[in-house]
Amino acid sequence: xxxRNSEQVEILTADKGYDSAEFREYLRSxxxxxxxxxREFSSLDRAHNARLDDEIYGQRVxxxxxxxAVKQRFGGTLRARTWFGQFxxxxxxxxxxxxxxxxSH
Numbered sequence: 001x002x003x004r005n006s007e008q009v010e011i012l013t014a015d016k017g018y019d020s021a022e023f024r025e026y027l028r029s030x031x032x033x034x035x036x037x038x039r040e041f042s043s044l045d046r047a048h049n050a051r052l053d054d055e056i057y058g059q060r061v062x063x064x065x066x067x068x069a070v071k072q073r074f075g076g077t078l079r080a081r082t083w084f085g086q087f088x089x090x091x092x093x094x095x096x097x098x099x100x101x102x103x104s105h
Contacts, residue, residue: 006030013060035060070097 012027013035027034035056038045074093078086 006032011035011056013057015060066094070094073097073100 009030009032011033014037016037016039018036019039024034024036035052037052037057038048040046040049070093074097078089080086080089
């Protein structure tokens with residue numbers, strides 16, 4: 001799961017799709033704080049969600065908005081075959097997106 005740069009990850013935010021006790025325990029074993037909403041099956045789940053740090057969880061929304069804007073401009077498919085090539089392609093797309101955004105303002 002966290003194979004690369006795991007020592008640099010302190011907090012992981014995710015939506016309800018990643019709500020799993022096993023996943024949360026794995027993150028905690030790696031000294032990563034999970035900020036993941038619970039699927040609401042009971043009042044206890046709703047209470048857990050109410051205690052989430054809204055400021056930290058809100059950063060997930062910002063990141064997803066940027067991903068959506070980059071996908072809209074450049075498409076959602078990476079053409080490189082290797083993991084490292086895909087990473088470089090994604091970084092390049094993000095850099096071009098930032099330059100275009102800066103120049104248009």
